[in-house]
Amino acid sequence: MDDFLKRLPKAELHLHIEGTLEPELMFALAGRNGIALPYDSVEAVRAAYDFSDLQSFLDLYYQGMSVLRTAEDFHDLAMDYFRRAHGEGVVHVELHFDPQAHQARGIELETVMEGLGQARRQAERELGLSTALIMAFLRDRPAEEAMGLLERAAPYWETLDAVGLDSAERGHPPSKFREVFERARLLGIPRVAHAGEEGPPAYIREALDLLDVCRIDHGVRCIEDPKLVARLRDEGVVLTVCPLSNVRLRVVERLEDHPLPQLLDAGLRLTLNSDDPAYFGGGMLDNFRACYRTFGWSKEVFIQLAGTAIEAAFMSETRRLALHRQLADCA
Numbered sequence: 001m002d003d004f005l006k007r008l009p010k011a012e013l014h015l016h017i018e019g020t021l022e023p024e025l026m027f028a029l030a031g032r033n034g035i036a037l038p039y040d041s042v043e044a045v046r047a048a049y050d051f052s053d054l055q056s057f058l059d060l061y062y063q064g065m066s067v068l069r070t071a072e073d074f075h076d077l078a079m080d081y082f083r084r085a086h087g088e089g090v091v092h093v094e095l096h097f098d099p100q101a102h103q104a105r106g107i108e109l110e111t112v113m114e115g116l117g118q119a120r121r122q123a124e125r126e127l128g129l130s131t132a133l134i135m136a137f138l139r140d141r142p143a144e145e146a147m148g149l150l151e152r153a154a155p156y157w158e159t160l161d162a163v164g165l166d167s168a169e170r171g172h173p174p175s176k177f178r179e180v181f182e183r184a185r186l187l188g189i190p191r192v193a194h195a196g197e198e199g200p201p202a203y204i205r206e207a208l209d210l211l212d213v214c215r216i217d218h219g220v221r222c223i224e225d226p227k228l229v230a231r232l233r234d235e236g237v238v239l240t241v242c243p244l245s246n247v248r249l250r251v252v253e254r255l256e257d258h259p260l261p262q263l264l265d266a267g268l269r270l271t272l273n274s275d276d277p278a279y280f281g282g283g284m285l286d287n288f289r290a291c292y293r294t295f296g297w298s299k300e301v302f303i304q305l306a307g308t309a310i311e312a313a314f315m316s317e318t319r320r321l322a323l324h325r326q327l328a329d330c331a
């Protein structure tokens with residue numbers, strides 16, 4: 001089974017590239033940029049990753065990314081991740097990135113786009129990995145700031161595969177970003193949003209009804225609202241679920257308590273993803289392995305999950321067909 005899970009062509013639809021920053025690279029970049037870290041060692045960094053909720057993680061996540069300053073830093077961050085993912089049998093990566101968090105530190109959008117763009121082209125060339133780019137708005141910042149970012153991103157509208165919504169969910173409902181997402185819709189940019197991770201099921205409804213998203217990131221709290229589960233099933237809405245993330249951020253106490261099996265039984269379209277692999281104890285393969293150990297799913301279930309990710313990905317139809325073929329061969 002382990003060999004099968006590794007060979008399975010996995011498309012990752014929910015990943016924050018800043019959340020792939022391993023402590024080793026954090027120290028290397030801090031050294032290169034002359035930045036002092038509040039840790040003595042790589043082990044001390046890892047020991048600090050003991051989270052009580054989303055906010056306690058976000059505090060360290062925003063602190064960690066302070067070492068990213070130049071286009072080369074963003075390139076190295078992304079390439080470091082693409083190589084690891086490729087080694088785990090990941091064939092396609094959709095990366096969220098957080099321009100407002102960088103802007104706040106004086107790092108311009110152009111710098112981030114240049115570094116990520118170089119890494120994406122290199123990954124395609126050297127690893128045969130396809131990628132997509134999702135520009136995320138920070139929901140705990142004002143909607144006007146998000147609108148400003150969307151306008152500033154005009155030179156890149158053509159290169160963005162989607163816009164997303166992340167950061168601290170409680171108290172920041174999707175409705176706050178209705179106009180920003182409407183503007184993205186008019187520009188022809190697809191939309192996704194985190195909803196129902198820590199926030200209530202009502203936020204999932206809002207994301208669908210007010211932001212017109214094509215996927216929900218996380219969405220696991222839909223389980224509290226049977227009518228919503230029925231709607232998600234009827235409309236074929238894809239949820240990008242992140243099992244190990246949900247455990248580490250205490251959305252569920254243990255993986256055994258995760259609603260994944262119930263959501264599958266309810267006929268929802270689900271995908272497995274790593275979210276912030278450097279912080280949550282594992283990448284795509286670890287998430288697949290943990291689900292196998294905990295739920296004992298058959299190969300067919302994993303093929304279904306991998307197939308849904310290929311169906312729901314932002315990729316060319318040629319690439320989609322090739323990956324569906326690769327998946328069929330794997331079975």
Ligand code: HPA
Pocket residue numbers: 016019054061166167168194197245275276
């Ligand atoms: N949830 C919300 N925002 C985030 C996350 C997450 O897991 N990771 C990075 N930004």
Ligand code: ZN
Pocket residue numbers: 014015016166194217275
């Ligand atoms: Zn996320």
